[in-house]
Each structure stands twice: as structure tokens, then as C-alpha cells.
Amino acid sequence: xxxxxxxxxxxxxxxxxxxxxxxxxxxxxxxxxxxxxxxxxxxxxxxxxxxxxxxxxxxxxxxxxxxxxxxxxxxxxxxxxxxxxxxxxxxxxxxxxxxxxxxxxxxxxxxxxxxxxxxxxxxxxxxxxxxxxxxxxxxxxxxxxxxxxxxxxxxxxxxxxxxxxxxxxxxxxxxxxxxxxxxxxxxxxxxxxxxxxxxxxxxxxxxxxxxxxxxxxxxxxxxxxxxxxxxxxxxxxxxxxxxxxxxxxxxxxxxxxxxxxxxxxxxxxxxxxxxxxxxxxxxxxxxxxxxxxxxxxxxxxxxxxxxxxxxxxxxxxxxxxxxxxxxxxxxxxxxxxxxxxxxxxxxxxxxxxxxxxxxxxxxxxxxxxxxxxxxxxxxxxxxxxxx
Amino acid sequence: xxxxxxxxxxxxxxxxxxxxxxxxxxxxxxxxxxxxxxxxxxxxxxxxxxxxxxxxxxxxxxxxxxxxxxxxxxxxxxxxxxxxxxxxxxxxxxxxxxxxxxxxxxxxxxxxxxxxxxxxxxxxxxxxxxxxxxxxxxxxxxxxxxxxxxxxxxxxxxxxxxxxxxxxxxxxx
Amino acid sequence: xxxxxxxxxxxxxxxxxxxxxxxxxxxxxxxxxxxxxxxxxxxxxxxxxxxxxxxxxxxxxxxxxxxxxxxxxxxxxxxxxxxxxxxxxxxxxxxxxxxxxxxxxxxxxxxxxxxxxxxxxxxxxxxxxxxxxxxxxxxxxxxxxxxxxxxxxxxxxxxxxxxxxxxxxxxxxxxxxxxxxxxxxxxxxxxxxxxxxxxxxxxxxxxxxxxxxxxxxxxxxxxxxxxxxxxxxxxxxxxxxxxxxxxxxxxxxxxxxxxxxxxxxxxxxxxxxxxxxxxxxxxxxxxxxxxxxxxxxxxxxxxxxxxxxxxxxxxxxxxxxxxxxxxxxxxxxxxxxxxxxxxxxxxxxxxxxxxxxxxxxxxxxxxxxxxxxxxxxxxxxxxxxxxxxxxxxxxxxxxxxxxxxxxxxxx
Numbered sequence: 004x005x006x007x008x009x010x011x012x013x014x015x016x017x018x019x020x021x022x023x024x025x026x027x028x029x030x031x032x033x034x035x036x037x038x039x040x041x042x043x044x045x046x047x048x049x050x051x052x053x054x055x056x057x058x059x060x061x062x063x064x065x066x067x068x069x070x071x072x073x074x075x076x077x078x079x080x081x082x083x084x085x086x087x088x089x090x091x092x093x094x095x096x097x098x099x100x101x102x103x104x105x106x107x108x109x110x111x112x113x114x115x116x117x118x119x120x121x122x123x124x125x126x127x128x129x130x131x132x133x134x135x136x137x138x139x140x141x142x143x144x145x146x147x148x149x150x151x152x153x154x155x156x157x158x159x160x161x162x163x164x165x166x167x168x169x170x171x172x173x174x175x176x177x178x179x180x181x182x183x184x185x186x187x188x189x190x191x192x193x194x195x196x197x198x199x200x201x202x203x204x205x206x207x208x209x210x211x212x213x214x215x216x217x218x219x220x221x222x223x224x225x226x227x228x229x230x231x232x233x234x235x236x237x238x239x240x241x242x243x244x245x246x247x248x249x250x251x252x253x254x255x256x257x258x259x260x261x262x263x264x265x266x267x268x269x270x271x272x273x274x275x276x277x278x279x280x281x282x283x284x285x286x287x288x289x290x291x292x293x294x295x296x297x298x299x300x301x302x303x304x305x306x307x308x309x310x311x312x313x314x315x316x317x318x319x320x321x322x323x324x325x326x327x328x329x330x331x332x333x334x335x336x337x338x339x340x341x342x343x344x345x346x347x348x349x350x351x352x353x354x355x356x357x358x359x360x361x362x363x364x365x366x367x368x369x370x371x372x373x374x375x376x377x378x379x380x381x382x383x384x385x386x387x388x389x390x
Numbered sequence: 391x392x393x394x395x396x397x398x399x400x401x402x403x404x405x406x407x408x409x410x411x412x413x414x415x416x417x418x419x420x421x422x423x424x425x426x427x428x429x430x431x432x433x434x435x436x437x438x439x440x441x442x443x444x445x446x447x448x449x450x451x452x453x454x455x456x457x458x459x460x461x462x463x464x465x466x467x468x469x470x471x472x473x474x475x476x477x478x479x480x481x482x483x484x485x486x487x488x489x490x491x492x493x494x495x496x497x498x499x500x501x502x503x504x505x506x507x508x509x510x511x512x513x514x515x516x517x518x519x520x521x522x523x524x525x526x527x528x529x530x531x532x533x534x535x536x537x538x539x540x541x542x543x544x545x546x547x548x549x550x551x552x553x554x555x556x557x558x559x560x561x562x563x
Numbered sequence: 564x565x566x567x568x569x570x571x572x573x574x575x576x577x578x579x580x581x582x583x584x585x586x587x588x589x590x591x592x593x594x595x596x597x598x599x600x601x602x603x604x605x606x607x608x609x610x611x612x613x614x615x616x617x618x619x620x621x622x623x624x625x626x627x628x629x630x631x632x633x634x635x636x637x638x639x640x641x642x643x644x645x646x647x648x649x650x651x652x653x654x655x656x657x658x659x660x661x662x663x664x665x666x667x668x669x670x671x672x673x674x675x676x677x678x679x680x681x682x683x684x685x686x687x688x689x690x691x692x693x694x695x696x697x698x699x700x701x702x703x704x705x706x707x708x709x710x711x712x713x714x715x716x717x718x719x720x721x722x723x724x725x726x727x728x729x730x731x732x733x734x735x736x737x738x739x740x741x742x743x744x745x746x747x748x749x750x751x752x753x754x755x756x757x758x759x760x761x762x763x764x765x766x767x768x769x770x771x772x773x774x775x776x777x778x779x780x781x782x783x784x785x786x787x788x789x790x791x792x793x794x795x796x797x798x799x800x801x802x803x804x805x806x807x808x809x810x811x812x813x814x815x816x817x818x819x820x821x822x823x824x825x826x827x828x829x830x831x832x833x834x835x836x837x838x839x840x841x842x843x844x845x846x847x848x849x850x851x852x853x854x855x856x857x858x859x860x861x862x863x864x865x866x867x868x869x870x871x872x873x874x875x876x877x878x879x880x881x882x883x884x885x886x887x888x889x890x891x892x893x894x895x896x897x898x899x900x901x902x903x904x905x906x907x908x909x910x911x912x913x914x915x916x917x918x919x920x921x922x923x924x925x926x927x928x929x930x931x932x933x934x935x936x937x938x939x940x941x942x943x944x945x946x947x948x949x950x951x952x953x954x955x956x957x958x959x960x961x962x963x964x965x966x967x968x969x970x971x972x973x974x
């Protein structure tokens with residue numbers, strides 16, 4: 004069993020070598036806290052871990068290869084399946100890449116609707132991330148409370164685009180449905196309800212001393228290490244690196260909104276520890292609420308979809324478009340051969356994949372309970388790792 | 391001093407957390423008892439944009455095959471029989487595999503007459519996965535394609551056709 | 564309790580003229596009654612806990628079997644009993660099979676000295692509290708055996724964590740109970756209750772600020788010994804799958820869970836009898852309370868209400884708090900609880916030596932401590948109302964419904 008799963012023969016020798024007082028534990032793929040299907044091979048000395056080797060690939064579906072078999076417009080639903088918690092960002096990134104390649108212009112209203120949908124989706128994704136993190140630490144209630152709030156978002160997206168999880172909302176050159184006026188009011192009402200609920204969540208779990216002590220100073224990632232391993236998104240910002248695509252490489256209409264980039268400051272421990280990663284996500288939800296309020300007020304009238312030919316054939320070329328997804332920079336690299344209506348190659352760059360690579364180096368000398376906290380705090384989503 | 395601050399902080403945060411959870415005992419729960427204890431069926435309360443099971447109104451289908459082409463995973467199978475003498479076209483097959491469908495809605499957008507559209511139906515469990523192939527034109531039947539200049543037929547309630555198909559599959563009278 | 568049953572048997576069944584026969588029969592009847600009580604309580608506690616957890620999480624909870632889902636625990640129990648009793652490959656077959664019964668014995672043995680009211684105790688041992696401490700250690704043996712014999716690494720982790728935890732937390736629990744023993748001058752459970760009064764400021768918990776600390780420390784330690792959150796490390800489901808009971812199924816799994824829920828009553832009842840006045844009825848002196856069946860019944864009701872209140876607190880704690888890490892759990896025990904317990908012991912002894920129970924200063928101290936406790940409860944209620952109010956207006960605007968929903972109603 005071990006033989007098949009290891010990366011190379013040297014590693015096998017290291018693990019097979021009987022070391023006094025070490026034991027080998029298989030964590031996953033069916034383990035409650037390996038979010039999705041992941042396998043960790045733990046080399047432990049009792050509760051203290053010597054190393055944890057992540058094994059990925061259980062959820063590999065060959066989505067990049069599938070892109071070469073489907074037409075440009077038809078690949079959109081597949082992007083939903085890359086990260087099931089943040090399908091909207093994947094939609095937007097792919098649409099942006101093809102629009103850039105083919106030179107389509109997106110109407111302003113569509114851009115605003117994309118921003119609204121993405122920010123709602125970011126909140127939903129962070130709800131699951133922070134909630135499941137609390138559940139990994141042992142508190143079940145915050146998770147279910149967050150699932151309840153996510154239900155409200157799901158209802159909103161259901162009314163907006165017809166689906167609760169696999170939105171398929173963006174189209175090349177716009178979005179699929181317009182935002183009904185009643186729904187805009189409902190989003191604002193929900194925001195009024197949601198912001199006090201974040202406070203309640205803070206009182207329930209974020210400021211809980213047991214929770215703080217479980218996460219503070221656990222597996223701090225320095226800014227240098229974070230950039231070195233290519234962490235992106237909230238994980239990178241928690242380490243104090245001021246980098247957010249929404250502000251630094253503004254896409255869509257993000258440059259028109261006033262919002263803060265939340266950075267990890269060592270809220271209760273070292274900068275970049277697990278608690279920082281948790282708090283950064285909670286605070287980012289508040290920033291998303293701010294963006295949503297501004298976007299709903301500034302939403303212009305007009306078309307939601309520009310005229311795009313039914314069969315899209317971009318000219319020869321290649322392009323890269325990235326968005327700030329809830330799990331960090333999500334990029335699509337699309338190559339067109341100019342003759343076919345199918346992409347020649349699509350490469351997807353996801354945040355979870357790089358977050359996964361840092362786990363092995365972080366896991367030295369921590370306890371098994373801490374490993375669960377790291378996986379939770381890095382917000383690894385298995386299908387996004389494997390694609 | 392840090393020692394006592396720790397104790398005080400822990401006590402206060404635990405008490406505060408318990409106050410939050412206790413207050414929830416008096417708040418309205420979010421979940422409902424689906425499917426038997428809700429005022430009206432969920433199918434009726436879902437928004438109209440909901441992307442549920444597909445439905446095809448063959449009376450207004452123009453047999454343009456746009457939906458078949460738009461589908462990225464070949465869920466829709468349409469066969470058009472063209473009589474070489476009279477040049478008359480008939481739709482002889484219109485199958486939608488609801489088990490394979492990923493409910494993306496790309497086919498619906500391409501339809502010029504809204505013949506294929508989503509319904510708010512979602513409960514389609516059957517003992518046999520083959521039952522989920524929705525045959526909107528029964529084998530042996532032939533349907534004339536709709537011509538845009540024709541008068542549109544009377545509207546049918548959305549979901550009625552698919553629901554009837556599902557019921558017949560399940561053996562419900 | 565066996566005394567009563569003995570009398571009963573002597574009276575109505577003349578065949579039992581031999582004292583030893585009556586003794587055995589009485590013991591059997593008492594044991595069966597206690598077992599029935601423990602099973603019923605464990606089942607109902609599991610149901611109530613799930614309902615409470617449901618509402619805390621804004622869910623519904625069990626609602627299908629019986630009125631209000633009341634018989635859910637019967638259905639669950641039947642389901643588990645009918646399941647295959649699996650022994651994993653490589654497991655130690657004998658130890659694996661007997662381990663749950665150690666846990667059961669450790670749990671059920673405590674019922675021998677647990678009083679339910681005046682006269683209502685199976686055996687009022689002179690070493691009551693000491694016996695309680697000793698017999699609960701039996702549980703750790705069962706959990707460790709179960710964890711080790713399962714031949715699963717997760718079970719092993721769970722068993723060893725449990726051993727470390729229970730053995731460590733017996734120290735603060737024991738010291739906290741020691742202050743009770745010093746105060747009451749006896750180890751007998753009925754003696755301890757009789758040393759306290761019916762009114763809150765006559766309870767031992769409010770004897771002095773130190774005894775209040777001892778109460779809190781005992782309560783925390785009891786949580787840890789009962790493997791309840793935040794000390795559920797032995798069965799931490801997000802880390803160890805299910806800890807020591809990972810490999811158990813069927814009936815043996817039921818026994819583990821039965822012990823866990825019956826333990827709820829035990830830990831709460833010990834807290835009540837040692838610190839919260841037991842079955843003492845306010846304004847009724849001891850001989851009178853022993854005299855009539857109605858008084859005994861009233862005492863039983865008072866004792867049960869107090870215990871059930873503590874049980875709900877324990878349940879609520881479980882659905883509020885996250886879990887400790889192993890080293891933090893040890894830190895809490897050795898750096899906070901044990902010094903605290905010693906300080907509480909010394910403090911209680913000093914207060915006891917300086918101010919006698921009925922002296923004006925003693926009464927003043929008791930009353931002030933009670934006020935502190937009452938203030939904490941009032942603050943708690945104020946926070947509950949504040950938390951409720953924080954969202955009610957917005958909720959109504961969002962959903963168009965009132966947020967108020969009584970805890971017992973099913974949607």
C-alpha cells in the first residue's frame with residue numbers, strides 16, 4: 004500500500020527504515036478532517052509528528068484535458084467543478100481569459116453583476132472555510148451556523164442564476180441572467196442581518212480562548228516562506244504580504260470600490276499563524292460586505308451581454324487571466340490555434356495546490372491535532388488541488 | 391498577573407459563547423421538515439430561474455438542433471427524419487438524459503422558441519438509471535417542427551410534461 | 564435504598580426469613596432499579612442532547628419516531644444492537660470483547676453510593692466519596708484496553724489520550740472533593756448532604772469564595788473525566804476518527820455510549836450532592852425530611868431538577884466549545900486546576916477555622932458568595948437577551964417572520 008503511494012524510491016526507503024519510536028499512520032482518504040479526498044502519510048512519534056506527506060490525485064478528473072474537447076462556451080460549466088465552493092470566481096477567470104483572447108468587450112452592468120456574484124461567492128466560500136476550521140478544532144455549532152448563512156446566499160444565487168453551487172453564471176461577453184430589482188433589495192436586507200451575525204460568530208468562537216490557544220502560534224508561515232512556496236490569497240495575506248489582485252492588478256470594475264486589504268498582524272500570536280489565517284478570512288467577509296453594498300448602489304443600467312458569435316473562434320494566441328478567488332489567485336492560461344472552436348490548451352493555476360505543498364514542511368514537530376488545524380487554516384479544497 | 395488574566399478571559403469567553411448558544415434555543419430554526427411538513431411543495435416555491443430538470447415542448451420545437459450543439463456533454467439526442475420526396479421534416483426522437491445532464495443551462499439559452507427550458511422539478515429518483523432518459527417524443531411518434539409564423543399553441547404549465555414523463559416511468563397513474 | 568427494599572421484602576414475602584436471602588434479594592432489586600434508571604436516563608439524555616444540539620445549531624433534531632421524536636433513542640439502540648458485532652483482524656479478541664464492560668462497570672458502580680433523596684440510596688457507605696473516586700478509575704481501564712486491543716492506531720491514540728487525561732484530572736477532582744469531606748466531616752454521601760442546607764447560601768458551593776472555586780474546578784475535572792467537550796480528546800472525531808471506539812460496532816458500541824450518557828447523570832449528581840445541597844428541601848429540617856414519603860419524593864424532585872440543570876449545562880458546553888489540544892489539556896490540569904484546587908482547599912480550611920458555619924461573619928461570607936454566583940447568572944441571562952436582541956429586528960425584516968420560537972416546538 005505504501006509502495007504505490009510514495010513519490011519516489013528514496014522516500015520509500017526513508018519511510019520503510021524502521022526508526023526507533025516512530026509509527027506510520029495513514030490519515031485519509033476517508034478521514035473526517037481531510038476536506039474532500041486527501042491522504043496524508045503521517046510519520047509520528049506518538050502524538051508528535053515528524054512529517055506528514057500529502058498524497059493528492061484522488062479527485063483528478065482531467066478538467067484541463069476536457070477543455071480541449073469542448074468548445075469555448077461549452078467549457079464554462081466545467082469550471083464550476085474545479086472549486087465547488089467558489090465556482091463564480093472560476094467562471095469569471097475563464098470568461099476573462101477568453102474575452103481577452105478574442106477581444107470581446109463586456110458591458111458595464113455585466114461587470115458589476117460579476118463582481119456582486121463573486122463577492123457573494125467569496126463570503127459563501129469563507130463561511131465554509133472558517134466554519135469547517137472551527138469544526139476541525141472541535142466546535143460544531145459555528146459550522147452549522149455558517150452553513151445556515153450560506154443557505155441564504157445559496158437562495159440568492161438560486162434566484163440570480165438558477166443554481167446553488169455550480170453557478171455557470173458568467174458567459175463569454177457577459178453574464179447569463181440579469182439581477183432582479185427585488186433580489187438586490189434582498190441582498191441588502193441579508194447584509195443587514197449578516198454583519199451582526201459575524202459579530203455573534205466572533206463572540207461565539209473567534210474570541211473563544213480555547214480556540215485562540217489552539218490556533219495562535221501554530222505553524223506560523225513567514226512572509227518569505229509564504230512567497231517562496233507560492234501561497235496566494237488569504238494564506239499569503241495572513242503572513243503579512245500585501246498582495247491582492249483586486250487592488251494590485253485591478254480587473255473587472257474592482258478599481259471603483261473602496262475596500263481594505265486585510266493583512267495578518269499576529270492578532271493573538273505570531274504573524275502568519277493559523278489564527279491569523281482564520282481571522283483574515285473573517286475580516287475579508289466584512290470587506291466583501293462593503294464591496295457588495297457599494298456595487299449594489301452603483302449598479303448601472305444597460306446590457307448584460309455583448310454580441311458574441313455563437314461559435315467562438317479566437318485568433319491565434321495565448322493569454323493568461325487571473326482573478327482573486329477566495330482561495331487566492333485563480334488563473335487560466337488559454338492557448339488558441341486560431342482555426343478550431345476548441346481551445347488548444349487550457350492550464351489552470353489554483354491556490355489550493357500550492358497551499359498543499361507547504362504542509363509537509365510545516366508539519367515537522369507539531370501534534371496530530373495541529374495538522375488538522377493547518378489543513379483547515381490553509382483552506383485546502385481537494386478538487387481544486389487535483390482538478 | 392498574566393496567569394489570572396488568562397483565567398478571567400477564558401471564563402468570560404466561555405460564558406459569552408454559552409450565552410450565544412443558549413439564545414439560539416429561542417430562535418427560529420432554519421431547517422424545515424422536507425418533504426411532508428412544509429406548507430406547499432418546494433417545486434412551487436423555487437424561483438422561476440431555477441435550473442431543474444429539462445422540459446421540451448415539442449409543439450414549438452423548430453428542430454434547429456441548436457441545443458444539441460450547445461450541449462458540452464451530449465445529453466440531448468435529436469433525430470430529424472427528412473422525407474426526400476415531400477421535403478417534409480419530422481422530429482422522430484428527442485431524448486434528454488437527465489442522469490447525465492449537468493444542468494448548466496447552455497441549451498436553454500440557444501433555443502429560439504423556448505421549447506427546451508428548465509423546470510423547478512428536481513426529485514426524479516427512480517430504481518433504474520435508464521428511466522431518467524426523458525423521451526419527449528415517444529418511439530414511433532413523429533412531430534412536425536414548429537414554424538415561427540405559425541400561431542403558438544396554448545401554453546402548458548411549466549413542468550407538466552416532464553412530471554408526466556417521470557410519473558409514467560415510475561408507474562404512477 | 565436496599566434498606567427500604569429489604570423492609571418491603573420482609574413485610575410482604577415471609578419466605579425471606581433469612582437475613583442474607585433478604586439482603587441478596589434487596590441488592591438485586593436495587594441493582595435492577597438502578598440499571599433501569601440509568602438506561603432510561605442515558606436514552607432520554609441522548610434524545611434531549613440531540614434536540615438541544617439541534618436547536619442550538621438552528622436545526623430541528625430528532626422528530627420522526629414517536630411524539631416529538633421521543634423514541635428515537637429506542638430506534639437507535641435497536642439498530643445498533645442488531646448490527647454485526649465486528650472484531651477487527653489482528654485485534655486481541657478477549658480484551659476487545661471485555662473492554663466495554665470495564666467501562667460499564669466503572670460507570671454503574673458509582674450508582675451504589677449516589678443518593679437520589681432521603682433514604683433513597685443503594686448503600687450509604689462510610690467511604691462514599693472515596694469509593695466514587697476509586698470506582699470511576701475503572702473506566703480508564705476499559706477505554707485503554709479498548710483502544711489498545713482494537714489493533715488500530717487511531718484507537719490506540721484515543722486510549723492513551725484518555726488514560727493521560729483521566730488520571731491527571733483525578734487529582735484536582737480529588738482535592739476539590741477533599742475540601743467537601745473536610746467541611747462535612749464525613750465521606751458518606753448522605754452525610755455530606757446532611758451537612759448542607761436547602762437554601763442556596765446553605766450550599767457548600769457558596770460556603771466561601773474558595774469553595775466556589777473548588778466547585779468550578781470539580782466541575783471542569785468531572786467534564787474531563789467524562790470525556791465531554793472541551794475534553795473529548797479521546798474520541799475527537801476530527802482528529803482520531805472516533806478515538807477508542809473507532810473499531811467498535813453493534814452492542815459493544817452501545818455499551819460505550821450508554822456509559823457516556825449515564826456518566827452525565829453521575830458527574831452532575833456528584834456535583835449537586837457535594838456542592839449544591841443535594842436533595843435538601845428549603846425550610847425543612849433533616850428529621851422531618853426523612854419522615855414521610857412525600858418529603859422524600861419532594862427531595863428526589865429537588866435533587867433531580869438540580870442535576871438535570873447541570874446536565875443541560877454540560878450538554879450546552881459540548882455544543883459551544885472547541886476541543887483542547889493534548890498539551891493544553893495537561894497544562895490546564897497541572898498549571899491551573901491543581902494549584903487552584905490546593906488554594907481552594909487551604910482557603911476553605913482557613914475560612915472554616917476562622918468563622919464557624921452559624922457565626923454572623925460566616926453567614927455574611929456565605930451570603931456574599933451566593934450573591935457573586937447570582938450576579939454571574941444574572942450577567943449570563945443579560946448576555947442571552949442581548950444576543951437574542953442583536954439580530955431579531957434584522958431577522959424579521961429579512962424573512963418576514965418573528966424570530967421567537969419556543970424550544971419545544973417542532974417546525
